[in-house]
Amino acid sequence: MSSVKVQVILVLLILLRSWCLFMARPRTISLHTPLFICPVPISLLLLRSFDDASTSSITDSARQERSYSNLTCCAHFQKTVIVVSGESAREAFFANRALDITEGFKVLSGAIPMVKGVTSELQTRRIALIHKRLVSLQRNAHLEQLIAPILKDCHRVMDTWGSSGTLDPFEKIYELVFQITVRSLASQEIADDSALVARLKSLYDILDSETTPTTVLLPWLPFPSMLRKLLATKEVYSIVSRTVDIRLKSGNSRNDSLQMLIDAQDERLVIVGVSDLD
Incomplete structure (x- = not known):
């Protein structure tokens, strides 16, 4: 040099x-x-x-x-x-x-990337409404209705562990908790689709693992990790938004968190924000 x-x-x-x-x-x-x-x-x-x-x-x-x-x-x-x-x-x-x-x-935390039309428009009013909806979803009346499907999810997930051999409790318990979280905050369509739940989990793993001291201190630099977080954020939005479209087109009413948000006529960004599982 x-x-x-x-x-x-x-x-x-x-x-x-x-x-x-x-x-x-x-x-x-x-x-x-x-x-x-x-x-x-x-x-x-x-x-x-x-x-x-x-x-x-x-x-x-x-x-x-x-x-x-x-x-x-x-x-x-x-x-x-x-x-x-x-x-x-x-x-x-x-x-x-x-x-x-x-x-x-x-x-x-490094924050999720600001994606235009996805996260950049979450102003204070929308964030306050998201918090309000999350409080509503934690009330006893709503949680009691989820006991049966949550127990069913637990049996289904734990049956995949088998009755012998070894497993990583940190990984397996995390998968179970993530499934329960999806059931509690998202829609029945997503929670019933094991492959889609696994994909969502992998996307949130990307958002967590790509947050490093460097990306926190210098979030404006175009690190490869920031690009991966950007793509993961966009895909999470697409998955939830696509589920909302399917529910609206079908006209079917289900007893889940998504239906509560639709009945409240919340805008798309609020629905996605409430369904954010991170």
Whole structure:
């Protein structure tokens, strides 16, 4: 490699380092600072792996005003991240309605790619409606109706394990839990199709496995993993959307979560958002 190329690379690295230090500069948190809360300390370790200088302590005045304890503050580029630990901090995290849990999870989990017409249009109103529908689906009346089909799913899945030999409990139990989740949040058409459930599971595995420290810290770079997540997100949307079309065209009414959303005349993005199994 020529000396000119080496010099250019060194200059670029220095500029990148300077920019990162500038973005991670200590800052004072006020009551008006938008916060992105992460309930697990591992996320702080993730950020520290990028730059130890990114961490700073929350000011005493802000801590007193917010009545938080065991909090650590760090800067994630243009976002302020508060990592909580301890009983009082967890209570503040779950009880404070001014904090945006969805945004915090989206930032530190890498978030699913923003696909136009699929995820990019999930504004605050739609997200709030999705959360409202999820609460409705967890009510006793709805869950009681699912007991019989869930037990049937359990028997069917466990019968495939056989009565002898060895199995990986982490993999098999996860498959069973995923089947139950599909039954609870999606449609009967999807839950009854073992091959389709397996395909959905593989797509969500892609979304989980392709989230790395690099993709979280630099989500705008076109890594191959981001492309795979983009394609997986698009296919999940297509599967759920196709099921909705089939239900609407058939005119059949079924006792499942999808029918509840259709009867409420929710738009397609809300239906897909509620059926998101991740």
